[in-house]
Amino acid sequence: MPSLVAGGLRDDSVLRLEARHLDEMAAHCLTCYPEEGCGLLVGDPTTGTVTEVHPTENVAHSGQVYSVDPKAYLRVDRAAEDAGRAIIGVFHSHTHTDPWPSPTDVEEAMGPLKDPTWHYVLVSLRHELPSTRSYRIQDGNISEEPVVVLGQ
Amino acid sequence: MSVEVRIPTVLRSASAGQAVVSVDGSTIGEVLGMLQDAYPGVRGQLLTDEGRLHRFVNVYVNDDDVRYLDKLDTKVNDGDVVSILPAVAGG
Secondary structure: OOOEOHHHOEOOOOEEEEHHHHHHHHHHHHHHOOOOOEEEEEEEOOOOEEEEEEEEOEOOOOOOOEEEOHHHHHHHHHHHHHOOOEEEEEEEEEOOOOOOOOHHHHHHHOOOOOOOOOEEEEEEOOOOOOEEEEEEEEOOEEEEEOEEEEOO | OEEEEEOOHHHOOOOOOOOEEEEEOOEHHHHHHHHHHHOHHHOOOOEOOOOOEOOOEEEEEOOEEHHHOOHHHOEOOOOOEEEEEEOOEEO
């Protein structure tokens, strides 16, 4: 059984990625500004390791909400399955607020077909340097998880 | 008509772990209905109580979103691949 540590973090919950993945997410979100940027994370769901970042169109074209292009989801999902990987989460930007899931983010994470093991990565553009955090959203509860940058 | 249905990860516990299942039906509505009958755990995940496609769910026939075809009345042919995917959005 996973144990709980201070702050409500599950000690087995972690997002692992490379520095270039952080750069790819931040660059895409800056390109999309003033709209929210979004994209999908492909990798190994058992270890929470990202192997690919796939920026996608925000078909909502809004600075307040995002909606991943469904056609891009289909394409990324097929390619990931063929490669023996999976979509393990989603990233999106908050253009003027902190990197913390919004009530809309939590509501959407509770919908049908939503995988409770997904990693929800937030990129805040509130300050000059983008700030990136990762969360699990399970049963309506938000818990932040550590982001481990591999190779550092 | 027999089509292949790609099952999303979260429903695979309901489909005995299978990522792809074969389902009979001549429309998307029939295919989803058969799927629910074969795998009761799927019920409530795809259609609303009124029998419409849930707004959090996207269904594709091959490369086409059924919302832009005839929705649940979209015809399927032998060998078509139906993909059921979560709609991913937030604020």
